[in-house]
Amino acid sequence: MATDLSNGPDSTLISSGKEKEAPGPSRLELLPAELVYSILSYLSPYDLAAVSGTSRTLFTRATADHLWQALIQENVPGVRVKSPSPCPSFRALYIAHDPRWFLPKYKIWFSDGDLTGRLIIARFDPRRGCIEGYQLVAASRSRTSHPWTADPDVMIHNFDPVVQLHLDKPIIQLDAIDPTESQDFGPETQSYGGGITTIKLRRDRSRGSSPSSPPSRLASEIPMQNGSDSMYSTFILSRLLSPSEISSRCFEPFPYGSIWPPPTIPSSQRVLGACLHHFQQQLLKPESRPSCRSNLSDMTFRIRKWLTMRVPENDDNTSVRNYFSTISNLIPVDLDVDEDNVPLRLHIGEEIATYATLDPKLYTPTKEKPWRGIWVGDYSGHGCEFLLVTQPDDDIPFDSEAIQPREGESPEEFEQRRYEETVYRGRLDAIKLSGDPNVPRGEVTFRVGDLGDKGLVRVCEDEPFEGVRMVRSEGHVASTGFVLGKSSSDIGVLKRGEKADMIPTFIWDGMIDSFIESQLLLISHDRLAQYWIDWGHISFFERVDIDRFLTPA
Template sequence: MIAVQYDQRKGAIEGYQILAIRARDGSEPWLADAEVHVHHFEPKVKLHRDKPVVELKPTGQMFRKGKHMRSLSFGNTIRGLEHLLQEPVLNFDANLLFSDPRCSEVILARPLPPVLANGRMAGGFPYGYVWPPVAVPASHRVLGEAPGVLPISNHRLMPISSGDYYTPPPPSEASDQAFKVRRWMEPGGSVMGVRLGEETVTFSTLNPYLYTPTKERPYRGIWVGDYSGHGCEFLLVHQPDSESGDDHPLERSDDESDEDYEKRFLREKVYKGRLEAIKLTGDPNVPRGEHTFIAEDLGEGGFIGNSDGPPFDGCRVVKSRGHIAAMGFRNGKSDDCTAWRDGLLTAAVDKFMESQLILISNDRLAQYWVGFGHISFFERVDIDKLVGS
């Protein structure tokens, strides 16, 4: 996951990877049930500013020295490569031959027609390599690439496309919400003509509407969660708007106190509807783009009670379903207990298990994975603070 911003000093658009680490490890028994372990979670989130994933400059094409990558930042890759091949080799800075061999180029993406996108996604994971995947709301989607690294290729040859939607479009037809980055290694500089470890990664933006909290949808946002041995992972916590059209303002009666109005507001406007946590980064068990947990109803339909005792004293607890899978995710949605042995998954299927969502605050949640006997935390990422850091 990257955060992209315009650097006024450089006149460049730069995208940096968002990283998170745990400042504290370990767990302690839950006072309410000594067999349940509460995992410590104090995440530190920052941008990896040592090297941008994306760097676009007004010149459109640049060859940087030293630790920076060579970046071909134009939309029409074919035309750009022709221009590159017409450059006399002697015009290159000799230092480039011994500089950082990591290279990349940005490629425009073409929006898929809804019928084609829906048809490809209907088959389940990996959803026909459509990006963003079906769980992430988007006004349109593009065709991504199969994951993996090509061991060797020649940058003088373009890959043969299997359809127009793989071909970089002209700017007038390009998506304004998605793009691709092709990355590779060039030992000895570009004069060798060989790319090693080439891969293409598709990126799409998130509509700010999805991660901007409101009074009625206070949990919307980008969050970071604790995934034990997998480390920290980023999530989109999505609270869909009501489909019944009952999102009208709550009127306050003349004789209603501030405290009574606040309680009624929470009951009628906040604690209602569905909450979905969608992975923006994933792991070998449950990949990015998949739900990690779902609470069907934050209101009375899913209400379990208020927690009694630390560290969740007084917190609202609702029913949820946690997504789990073995290595080698295949979107099985299987409830077949033969895939389980001694409480562990023994086949590459996935399922939703019983869990409970603990609403600690608008910026911190906890998930009780009932079958696993542990509680993990999730914390909101302050995007504005992160980008401004």
């Protein structure tokens, strides 16, 4: 005998054997539209997309264009986005660049390419709806020098930098296109417009995907236009390293197990870098690319670029085969001539660079940490280089209100003393964002152990530094070729001029890299000078206003 559930606890689900009635509208749907929009404005784009799939009413609410305009604006500092052009809606524009909106959001990106690296500014151009990135370059208008009145043997190198974007050659150029129209690169051959097929030349033929298994959207390479017929570049998302992988690599000597950003720069995310071109092909493997959003790094990315060269050929392709036979002794080459006689090009000179950004807290100055920021410095024959100047947070928060006036102290004297005790305290580190063959990108260029009384040398009384505070610092120097080596303590090397409180660093193939005695002059919150005592010269550093480069001209 069948049990009657119509009067039981499940009567709302089963009644007289009839099917469940369609549920009515949710409470959220019954709210006024203005309240629903207000609630939805707090959601992330992924949650907003999920809500849009629940009902027809919420689809209409969650796809409202003003919600997606606000989401775009959150990722585009310095520019007011008023139009979704060239897309039909702001939602379509967001989808076109998803998940790459972190590029303009974080603005500043620095690479591990060679020893010099590169600093770029990423921004959104609302006129074309594209994300673009240009290299930040600098040059000094003055290369003169003059003796220091306090010590005529010391030369002061004048520094008047001009900082600008290299607009003729974009590093990033991501147009707003329908993602379904983007090309995914095959395992061994890549095609571009104009009937050109490129064949890769490399020792490791491994790819981020197999021919039978096309890469996911997150793992795919995105081709970028750079205005050159022979140079190609692609944008690649990167995969996060696990905490255990980071820990095992951070304690290795330079280049620190090929992680980027390096341990000198605080970061919540690190990925595998190119290791000075030694392991570039490893970055093309599936394990180096994200498989889902949870292991996608939104604070790093990679750019892969290469040159192509047209191969001469005739009707029977004899010259093509001869050409490949000539170079096959150096690089293994597969020859695959297209049946449609599409002209072939060699894929050569491949380079992969990994870029990382900075936590805005590191370069945003505060009342207590006024020298935090992005700076440009004079490095003599190496030209201008960009630095991150950091002032770490105090272990114990400093309370300036605890400073009280002393007996007989005037209000002016008290304010000056409170200012000095608030500002002149703690450490200061300057880390290269772009480097040179001696001290590369990602390395400390100078550091101050204490800006306060413990590090004070004197207050200058001579022009042009009259009234300027001078503190003890250490400058990083090295011979050409700052590459793999051993700890100097392992081989018992005593550096010239080394002091007990100076930290031994590394020796590179007999070339010593060390921190030498120097002094930092705190001219203002926007200008510093470094006195290199052993070298007998003073060089300058100036703050860079990054935000002035965010608006396309």
